[in-house]
Amino acid sequence: MSLLQELVETWPPSEETRGGGYVRAPLASMTPIAAATLGPGTRPGLAVVVTQDPAGRLSLAPLARDAGTWRRARPRDGASTAVVAGVASLPELADGFHFERLVDPGHPQGERAIGVDQTNESVVVGDRVVVKWLIEPVLRDPAIVDLPTHLAAAGFTAIPTPLGSLRWGVDGRIATLAQVAAWLPDSADGWDWCVTDVLAHVLHGTACPGDCPGIRLGARLGELAGALHVALATPTPLIPAPVIRADRRLIGEWHRTALDALDRTVAAVDGAALAHLEPRADALRARIDTLAMVDTTPMLRIHGDLHVGQILRSGDRLVVIDLEDDVSLPVSERGRPLPAARDLAQLDSSLDHIGRIVDRRTDGAHGAAVDAWVDHARQAFLAAYVETLAAAGHAELFDARLLVAFEAERVCREMLYAAGTLPRWMYAPLGTLRRMIPR
Ligand SMILES: [Zn+2]
Known part of the structure; x- marks a missing residue:
């Protein structure tokens, strides 16, 4: 047998x-x-x-x-x-x-x-x-x-x-x-080392030293994401022409996929999550609908599930993991070229999630400092990313017009994930949503 x-x-x-x-x-x-x-x-x-x-x-x-x-x-x-x-x-x-x-x-x-x-x-x-x-x-x-x-x-x-x-x-x-x-010995998971650094920074208050790792975190991740995308855009014998262009039809597919994620999220959540989501659903839809104004954009194979948990720290070295299982994408889109902005939106959103985790760990006692850190980290992240692409001659990889729509889709996907797989995570995307669309 x-x-x-x-x-x-x-x-x-x-x-x-x-x-x-x-x-x-x-x-x-x-x-x-x-x-x-x-x-x-x-x-x-x-x-x-x-x-x-x-x-x-x-x-x-x-x-x-x-x-x-x-x-x-x-x-x-x-x-x-x-x-x-x-x-x-x-x-x-x-x-x-x-x-x-x-x-x-x-x-x-x-x-x-x-x-x-x-x-x-x-x-x-x-x-x-x-x-x-x-x-x-x-x-x-x-x-x-x-x-x-x-x-x-x-x-x-x-x-x-x-x-x-x-x-x-x-x-x-x-x-x-x-x-x-x-295996990288003594490596720390991104959710651990990032939260530790930001928690320490928030507790520094006005006594923050100039070389605070929490302050440098956003720029470091921006440089790493930039270097990753530059490498993904580099022709190799395996992928001789890594960067191609998406046409209107394909961008329309991304648009429908994102709207579908929103609809499914509204259907999947209940209670407090729904009470926060429902009045913001039209604003999310409007953000996703900005994709309708984009006719063509560059795309390449991206990480596909790029959040801080995918970045290990080993000594002073940062390492990206999980490049083969872009599980955050619909199955039909896995393994296909996508815009760099999609990775950016996810990593950028996870900086806000770090803020939500630190806020919860400190019982909201440092809310203003947490929000100030998130704003600074996201700006430094994007600036370092754009600079890294430009320095390598690949500024064209990042189409900033797509970011708003992909961030709106991301918050939906995080809520869907929480509703279906990890209920105790719901507070984080919910906090991100409320910061993204204040009422
Ligand atoms: Zn600090």
Whole structure:
């Protein structure tokens, strides 16, 4: 009997409730469609299953077998170590699964979970390598270039070195299930280091030193985003003509997608969120409708999910992560060129979210200082970004006319995410909305 048959007959595997306030659909609500054991040479009884929900969305789960019964694997069960071993030794896998190797990761041992978010679970193996499970994998045209590979070819070094991946293919399309990359020791997640720096700055009051990291934060992120976009716009053998132009028809599609996000948000939220959103819906619509005035604009492959949580700090170095899973985009737009302003709107919005987090941590006691920091950080961010593009001869990449519309779409998408996946996050986009459109 194949593993898939065995899983179908015993479905669902047992699993624990997810931590951190995230909502995750139970495996019982999904159907297993492909499965493979994670190769010889590792602990027997480790596997990966790809599932589909009634709407056709894919999901995956690493599995471990205890006493003949499958359950969702936890960090330290060895599933991530097995993926690293697979990238090192490239064993044959069943059912359309395969490993890809860019760099031999060696054989690190010992697992430690470092984070769970909407769609990823990351596990550090042996303090050298990180395995990120893409819990909601997406099937793509295999011709779509991996951005980390393009960036490496363009000489961009502010990313973790990609080592390889676990993939699954069906009907000529490929989904990345787990990525393996070099781990940066002592790296801090963007939501941690940014909030820490801004919290410290807000508490400085009038005694803020000249070299305050909180004050420099906006400009540093602007320089990094600029350098990232310059590298993405650099021709490489993988993407020889990275910058192309969007026409009126395509801009019209972005316009409809953004309006749809607004409509879905109004339908998805309730209570206090709806009470704040409803009277601002027309103003959001008007901002999104500014896209109707744009006839053509440059576009390129962008990060696609660029917020401060995607920027690790390791020592004095900043590193951009998660370049392969632009989960904030509708599936139809993933892997396609988009305007740089879309990344800008998201990173810019996340500066406001830092402000909302710091405001909440200080119980609103420093509200004016928080808002002053957000205003300063966003201005410094945009100025440094524009300057970095100009210095590299790529000023044309950023079409500032698009920013207002994409920021309005972003606040909707954040509220949708909170409503569907992380209810305790709702206060942040709600605060951003109320600052964006005061009443
Ligand atoms: Zn300060």
